[in-house]
Amino acid sequence: MNFRLDLKSMNFSVKERLWMSLILLVLIGSGCRRVVREEKVGESVEETVISEADDKAEMKKVMGLKLPHRTITIDKQYQLRIPDYYNFKLEKEAPENYGEDKLGKLELAKVKDSIRVITLASTFSKALRLYDQTILIIPETDAKLITLDDIKSSYEDLETVYFQDENSIVFDEDNNFVAIHLEYDQANKSYIYYRAEMSWTHELPKDQKVNLFYHLIRNAKNLTSKSADNVKFSSWEDYVRNLPVLEVNMAVGVFKKLGKELKFFLDEGESVFPNADHVDHTFVELFRLDAPQRLHFQKQMDGVKVNKVSEFSNDYEQRNVIDVNNKALFTIRQDGLCYIIGSRSMLREGRFGPHSVQIVCPIDYNNKSFVLKSKIDDIGDTESDLFVKMFSYFAKHHTLSIKSK
Secondary structure, three states, rough: OOOOOOOOOOOOOHHHHHHHHHHHHHHHHHHHHOOEEEOOOEEOOOOOOOOHHHHHHHHHHHHHOOOOEEEEEEEEEEEEEEOOEEEEEEEEOOOOHHOOOEEOOOOHOOOOOEEEEEEEEEHHHHHHOOOOOOOEEEEEEOOOOOOOHHHHHOOOOEEEEEEEOEEEEEEEEEOOEEEEEEEOOOOOEEEEEEEEEOOOOOOHHHHHHHHHHHHHHHHOOOOOOOOOOOOOOHHHHHHHHHHOHHHHHHHHHHHHHHHHHHHHHHOOOOOEEEOOOOOOOEEEEEEEEEEHOOOOOOHHHHHOOOOOOOOOOOOOOOOOOOOOOOOEEEEEEEEEEEEEEEEEOOOOOOOOOOOOOEEEEEEOOOOEEEEEEEOOOOOOOOOOOHHHHHHHHHHOOOOOOOOOO
């Protein structure tokens, strides 16, 4: 059914018709405005337009950045370089478990040896479930079975390619962002296949997603590099200038909430662990201590330093920042204002479990006592530097924002 509004047929005066016409023009003009994409409830953000020239300039800039890194050895055979604030998990997958899956022209079920599956995770991706990274090491003597073009053609819903060269590509597929890097290890007769993905469910600015995946491709290109120089960062500012914008903004957002708790809201004996925007996870906890708790915390630190922790039970009437008892092995060192505490808890069978690390940082603000604590269970030694730099900057400035990036 068609509906038409005919002002002339209505019984209005000339003046009334003029007013009605003016109102219609305003409504029509409003309806012709650019439609914006809704990023989250109650907030609409205009879609970022990214030009090809912007892509090239951004990628060139990102490729020139450097991160502290370390070399990991897989099965005493493969050596891969990963950023220091990453950890990894290795599994071996039987080829037959891949069914009819193919990578290029290679049928994975027909591979003659186990496929090594390495899952990479950073402080942000594992705690916030922001994106996934996987490396497959696939033994194969034919170096021409898998090509980047073949892999690319397998994505039916591929939309925009933001970057591509002979062995790497960044694109989005039905709003899922994907980065792929492929190379052949001639010495070990194996393909090294890297893939990263962020789900469309993370409603974040597109230019920040693109920037993130450029960083991931840069890291992938350095996996087997023999020439890249290692660097050491001296401050949180160094991380800000070299990490993806999206990750930095997430950290800044979490600590912005902590800054408000520090200044206004947190009462003695309370703690808070705010989520990052868009994801239901956190990586840091802030405690406010009363006088007895502060004294108890400092005694714990002193006890760990001299390896005398038997006097500290966990039945302290108010909440502990850390659990210290004589059924665990502890190490401690200081880096600026922060304590880096390593521990191994005793398991039921009488042996000690895996090594874990916690970073805690006392903060005094307006005669109030606080402690920041890392809130990731499987943080490794190499990841501690990122936390130390974040915590130290926040303890001094009560924010993670810096004046210039």
